[in-house]
Amino acid sequence: MAPLDTIVAIETPEHIVFDYRLAGPARRAIAYVLDLFICYAVVFALAVIVILVAAGTKSVEDSSLAKGGLGIVLVVLFLAQWAYFVVWEGLYGRSPGKVVLGVRVLTTSGRPIGWRAAALRNLLRAADLLPIGYMVGLVSIALSSRFQRLGDLVAGTMVVVPENAKPAQALELSPRAQPREVATLPDDVVLDADERAAIELFLRRRYTLGQMREHELASMIAKPIGDRLGFQHPDPARLLALVYDRAVNAGRTEAPPSSFHPKRGKS
Numbered sequence: 001m002a003p004l005d006t007i008v009a010i011e012t013p014e015h016i017v018f019d020y021r022l023a024g025p026a027r028r029a030i031a032y033v034l035d036l037f038i039c040y041a042v043v044f045a046l047a048v049i050v051i052l053v054a055a056g057t058k059s060v061e062d063s064s065l066a067k068g069g070l071g072i073v074l075v076v077l078f079l080a081q082w083a084y085f086v087v088w089e090g091l092y093g094r095s096p097g098k099v100v101l102g103v104r105v106l107t108t109s110g111r112p113i114g115w116r117a118a119a120l121r122n123l124l125r126a127a128d129l130l131p132i133g134y135m136v137g138l139v140s141i142a143l144s145s146r147f148q149r150l151g152d153l154v155a156g157t158m159v160v161v162p163e164n165a166k167p168a169q170a171l172e173l174s175p176r177a178q179p180r181e182v183a184t185l186p187d188d189v190v191l192d193a194d195e196r197a198a199i200e201l202f203l204r205r206r207y208t209l210g211q212m213r214e215h216e217l218a219s220m221i222a223k224p225i226g227d228r229l230g231f232q233h234p235d236p237a238r239l240l241a242l243v244y245d246r247a248v249n250a251g252r253t254e255a256p257p258s259s260f261h262p263k264r265g266k267s
Helices: 025-055 060-082 085-091 096-101 115-123 135-143 150-155 193-208 210-231 238-249
Strands: 007-011 019-024 106-108 157-167
Touching: 007 060, 025 085, 025 096, 060 085, 085 115, 106 115, 115 150, 135 150, 150 157, 193 210, 193 238, 210 238
Parallel strands: none
Antiparallel strands: 007 019, 019 157, 106 157
């Protein structure tokens, strides 16, 4: 099983959850280097042609032609630095380097990115490069649960390995709810996106936690939700499982932002 923090679950509007493996910094760095090689290989080839033309100039007209060629090289260099990634990702969600490494850029809701997101994440690459050697970007990736650099955080994007996407294991209530347990639980439980995401994240991670840590985290989430619903249970983890099960069975109108793959599918 892949490490917990490399898997992100995205729920579609049809309430189908897919697991995506996040692309790590090493894979992304290699893809970036490949793209730079492609960009600057084109610029270098064009520059060589211009130099050869300039070396053979013997008239003012030829000299003007060489200067025009130099201008074209500078334009291509600008496009290689700023437009290459925006165009590829805006059109296809991935650049040639990302294709080779098998990664793709998606929004944090699992949808293809558009031109705006592609422009934002790549224009802010200059900030990620600061102060030297991509340090700001690496720190941002290390601190983000979805390996997002600054450009990704602003654009609302993430880099994933789509070939490994698969439907996530559904959460099931086990043991089934007893009538006495849910006697005071409202028939129609409505959870907002943040509450639903927090509960689902806990339920999917609970079996990776120690008993004390599980109780501590469950208590933090269960108290405000239980107070709002007027529902109490001696076991906060069980309270969350019952509330989540009732909310799911009542139907959901909004998909949670994301959650992480469970060790076991029982809640």
